[in-house]
Amino acid sequence: MLARCLAALAVMTQTAFAEELPTAISCYQEGSNAKDIDSYMSCFADDAEMIDVSRVFAGRDAIRAWAAREVIPHGDSFAHRRILERSAGYAKTEVNWSRWVAHYSYWWDESGKITRMSLQYAN
Secondary structure, eight states: HHHHHHHHHHHHHHHHHHHHOOOHHHHHHHHHHOOHHHHHHEEEEEEEEEEETTEEEEEEHHHHHHHHHHHHGGGGGGGEEEEEETTEEEEEEEEEEEEEEEEEEEETTTTSSSEEEEEEEEE
16 A cells, blocks of 8 residues: 555656746745745745635735735645646746645746736645
8 A cells, every 4th residue: 555655746746847847836845845924925926815615805915915814834745746838928827835735826927026926726
């Protein structure tokens, strides 16, 4: 059983690192995993918007307060799995978050800062 779990983890890890991630996504993953609010917030533009299922957090102060409560304490559970859709300045991804599989959509500016992000449960 342990061997099967380790093999599955190895496949997931290879999948996660097989594709080069846009700066916005890699920044978000690294900041979350580090459980470092300043590193996490460095990923966002000043006027960014975060949509967490149906709640909207507009601006860095609102995102920081939400992230300090709900993301950072469990940030090391975040893992990018794969990119589902991609275009200039946008990607929809599949991620592991805590015990869920979720879809994270990122929009970013020319400097790679997240301008809008939407976190939704996967179907």
